[in-house]
Amino acid sequence: MRLYAVVAAGGFRRYATYRVATAAGVFTNTVFGFIMAYTYIALWDERPQLGGYDLSQALTYVWLGQALLMTCAMMGGGFEDELIERIRTGDVAIDLYRPADLQLWWLSGDLGRAAFHLLGRGIVPLVLGALVFDLALPRSPLTWIAFMVSVALGVVVSFAVRFLVALSAFWLLDGAGVMQICGLAGMFFSGMLLPLNLFPGTLGEVARALPWSSLLQIPADVFLGKHTGWGLIGAYAFQGGWALALLAAGRALQTVATRRVVVQGG
Amino acid sequence: MAEGVSALSNGLRAYGLIAAMWMRSTMTYRASFVMTAFGNFAATAFDFVAILLMFSHVDALGGYSLPEIAFLYGAAGTSFGLADLVMGSMDRLGRRVRDGTLDTLLVRPVPVLAQVAADRFALRRLGRITQGLLVLGYGLLVLDIDWTPLRVLMLPLMVLSGAVIFSAVFVVGAAFQFVAQDASEVQNSFTYGGNTLLQYPPTIFAKDLVRGVTYVVPLAFVNWLPALYVLGRPYPLDLPQWPAFLSPVVAAVCCGLAGLAWRVGLRSYRSTGS
Numbered sequence: 001m002r003l004y005a006v007v008a009a010g011g012f013r014r015y016a017t018y019r020v021a022t023a024a025g026v027f028t029n030t031v032f033g034f035i036m037a038y039t040y041i042a043l044w045d046e047r048p049q050l051g052g053y054d055l056s057q058a059l060t061y062v063w064l065g066q067a068l069l070m071t072c073a074m075m076g077g078g079f080e081d082e083l084i085e086r087i088r089t090g091d092v093a094i095d096l097y098r099p100a101d102l103q104l105w106w107l108s109g110d111l112g113r114a115a116f117h118l119l120g121r122g123i124v125p126l127v128l129g130a131l132v133f134d135l136a137l138p139r140s141p142l143t144w145i146a147f148m149v150s151v152a153l154g155v156v157v158s159f160a161v162r163f164l165v166a167l168s169a170f171w172l173l174d175g176a177g178v179m180q181i182c183g184l185a186g187m188f189f190s191g192m193l194l195p196l197n198l199f200p201g202t203l204g205e206v207a208r209a210l211p212w213s214s215l216l217q218i219p220a221d222v223f224l225g226k227h228t229g230w231g232l233i234g235a236y237a238f239q240g241g242w243a244l245a246l247l248a249a250g251r252a253l254q255t256v257a258t259r260r261v262v263v264q265g266g
Numbered sequence: 267m268a269e270g271v272s273a274l275s276n277g278l279r280a281y282g283l284i285a286a287m288w289m290r291s292t293m294t295y296r297a298s299f300v301m302t303a304f305g306n307f308a309a310t311a312f313d314f315v316a317i318l319l320m321f322s323h324v325d326a327l328g329g330y331s332l333p334e335i336a337f338l339y340g341a342a343g344t345s346f347g348l349a350d351l352v353m354g355s356m357d358r359l360g361r362r363v364r365d366g367t368l369d370t371l372l373v374r375p376v377p378v379l380a381q382v383a384a385d386r387f388a389l390r391r392l393g394r395i396t397q398g399l400l401v402l403g404y405g406l407l408v409l410d411i412d413w414t415p416l417r418v419l420m421l422p423l424m425v426l427s428g429a430v431i432f433s434a435v436f437v438v439g440a441a442f443q444f445v446a447q448d449a450s451e452v453q454n455s456f457t458y459g460g461n462t463l464l465q466y467p468p469t470i471f472a473k474d475l476v477r478g479v480t481y482v483v484p485l486a487f488v489n490w491l492p493a494l495y496v497l498g499r500p501y502p503l504d505l506p507q508w509p510a511f512l513s514p515v516v517a518a519v520c521c522g523l524a525g526l527a528w529r530v531g532l533r534s535y536r537s538t539g540s
Contacts, residue, residue, distance in 0.1 A: 024449035031455040034475070035463050039320075039327070042470035046324040174298070180305040184312060193316035200322050 003100055004108040011112025015120070022120045029066040029125040036062045037133055051197035056136045057224050058195075063129035064220045065192050067122035071114050071151065072158045072215040074190045076165075076183035079110050083166040084175035093261055102258075103250055106166075107159055114155040136224060143225060146232055150219040153239035157214040160246030161186070167250065170257040191217035211242040277377040284384035292389050299390060306393030310347075313465070314339060314401055328470035333408040334497060335467065340402025341489040342464035345428025346457070347395035352429070353436035355385045357450040360443040366538045379528055382440065409497070417496050420510065424496075427513035428488035432457060434520035435483070441524070441531030460485045468494075468502045476502055487516040 015022075037059050044055045053061065069075070083106060086092045095102055129135060138144055165182045169175040187193065189212035196207045196217045207213065218235050221227055227235040292299050317339065321332045330338075359382055362368040371381045411417065439453025446452070460479070468476045468490050480486040480503060487509075494501055495510035 018448055020446055021448040021451065024446070024451035028451040028455045028459070031459045032462065035459060035466075035471075038471045038475070039466055042328045042466070043320055043324060046326065050323055177298075177301050177305070180302070180309070184305070184309055188312050188315070193312065194319050198319060198323060200319070 004104055007100075007105055007108040008112035008115075011109035012116045013112075015113050015116040025070065025121050026124045029069065029121060030128050033063050033066040033125050033129050034132075036065070037129070051195050052226075053195070053197070053224070054136075056134045059129070059133045060135040060137070060224060061195055061220050063126050063133075063135060064223060065216055066129070067118070067126045068151065068154070068216055068219060069192065070117040070121045072154045072190070072219075073110075073114070073162065074158070074186045074192050074212075074215050076162060076179055076186060078113055078162065079106050079159075080162045080166040080175070080179060083163075084169040084179070087166070087169040088173055088175075090261075096258055096261065102254055103163060103247070106163060107156070110159045110162075111155065118151070138223060138225060143223065146227075147219060147223040150222040150235065150239065153236065153243060154214045154216070154219050156243040157211050157239060157246060158186070160243055160250055161211060163250040164246065164253060167253045167257050170260055186212055186215065189213065190215040191220070195220075211246060214239040214242055273377065277380040280376040281380040281384045284381065285387040288384070288387035289389050302390040303393040306390050307397050308393075310343065310394045310397045313462070314397070317465070328467045330467040330469070333405050335405075335465070336401050337405030337409060337497065338467060338489060338493055339465040340398050340400070340405050341424055341428065341493050342461055343398025344395055344402055344425050345398075345488050346432050346461040347391065347398045348425070348429035349432030349436060349457075350394060351388075351391040353383050353433045354391060355387065356383055356436045356440040357443075357453055358382075358385060359440040360447050360450045363444060363447050363535070364538065368535070369537050372535075378532060379437070383437075411496060412498060420492050420496050423511075423513060424489055424492035427492075427517040430517035431484065431488050431513075431520050432460070434517070434524035435460065435485075437524040438527045441527040444531035444535050456483060456485075460488070464489050473503070480505075484516050484520065487513045 040058045040062055041055065044050055044053075044058050048055065050058070070077070083092070086095065092102075095105070098105070130137060138147070161182065165178050166175065168178050172178065189196075189207050189210050191207075191213060196204060196213055198204075199207050208217070218227070218239060222232065222235060314336075317335060318332075320327065321335075325331070327335060359368070362371070362382070368378075371378050374381065435456050436453070439450075439456060442452065443449060460483070463471070463479065464485060468486070476486070480491075491501060491505070491510045492513050495507055501507075501509075
């Protein structure tokens with residue numbers, strides 16, 4: 001357990017090193033937040049209460065999206081590039097020799113990364129957004145805590161998906177294609193481009209049932225107080241269920257994949 | 267003057283050679299090229315899908331109909347796609363400054379700008395241009411525009427000037443990275459962010475924001491001003507119609523400023539020595 005805490009701290013520190021990049025990222029998130037906020041204002045101006053949100057809830061949704069974009073790695077980005085590279089070059093053999101579990105090792109590092117991105121790239125855009133627009137921030141500290149739990153579950157779901165994608169490199173060797181598809185799906189089905197409540201008919205139902213809705217739609221709805229009491233338990237169960245299922249799939253795939261590793265002497 | 271022209275043709279030739287080299291190397295893996303080009307196409311297509319989903323709930327956004335927004339979207343997307351194809355590699359400059367590989371480029375007898383711009387020339391970016399052109403085509407097909415010779419002329423003028431303005435922004439962004447090594451995301455806010463901004467009509471944005479992208483970072487000349495002329499719509503800041511024709515001039519001025527910024531940046535470069 002201590003080992004994984006150290007790995008997580010390492011993941012945090014690693015991203016904390018790039019201060020200028022973080023500042024540049026905050027700038028980008030803020031610019032996109034502004035552009036999206038204005039498009040949402042135009043949209044809600046035509047149709048108030050669209051998707052069950054009022055305008056200030058919709059604007060809050062925009063800024064939460066910017067705050068969680070990197071935290072939940074919706075477009076990908078994070079450990080998977082590195083793991084794919086290690087699988088391609090064969091360095092993964094060294095990882096397998098370590099007295100640590102491959103999946104837990106990378107999960108710990110990714111949790112550290114997510115924690116840094118939440119602090120480094122999440123808080124400032126949200127605060128800036130709240131200064132300019134009228135956001136629906138929760139009054140009760142309990143809602144904030146409930147939100148944080150939901151974000152944490154979202155990060156685990158995101159990790160579990162990306163771990164599966166990375167492991168596909170054992171068979172494909174080049175993970176670029178799968179990573180791109182995964183990034184696109186993450187961007188679209190997390191609700192980053194538009195809340196999933198606004199997706200019509202079957203598309204909406206499918207989108208809300210897919211794991212990616214755990215990355216933004218559900219945490220945002222928890223933040224906006226749409227899930228309370230048993231509803232909140234249900235939301236957690238949805239996220240936790242996907243997390244466990246995907247982690248288990250990753251574990252199974254890992255067992256099959258490691259049997260394929262042939263260490264060449266040299 | 268003659269010296270400048272020969273330097274320019276020299277740079278363009280070098281750019282062409284390096285780009286051709288990367289194209290040959292890409293074409294070695296044809297299946298991979300087709301897939302990444304399609305991915306590039308799909309990635310940008312999702313933006314438009316989001317707009318279509320918005321229009322499943324409303325008939326107009328900021329007073330503009332779906333075909334009008336498709337026209338704005340397609341024009342901005344095509345301009346940006348062209349600039350991204352030609353100059354999109356500029357954001358790798360920060361990495362080169364950090365790891366010291368820029369030094370290799372400095373000792374070659376070829377303009378550095380041409381080398382950086384053509385570095386890893388990615389033909390797959392045609393996917394983005396294709397997507398932009400398709401949406402632009404849809405807009406033109408559906409819209410009932412009162413075509414005059416000037417409006418027809420405005421179309422290529424708009425797309426090409428827009429591409430040049432975006433390219434200038436790419437170069438300024440790269441010049442900024444000589445100073446702020448790992449700040450390539452700032453450049454993204456002006457390029458990708460600018461592209462996203464221009465996909466929507468200016469009526470939905472705050473007046474100050476519209477003023478900013480008209481007079482400070484002149485992105486409005488990429489498509490808003492010329493496109494609103496074609497659509498026969500007034501410009502939100504009560505500008506008259508004639509500035510719509512200024513796009514090529516603005517593009518030329520942007521290029522001059524970008525060239526200057528690039529020079530200052532390159533002069534200030536100090537190798538990391540690693």
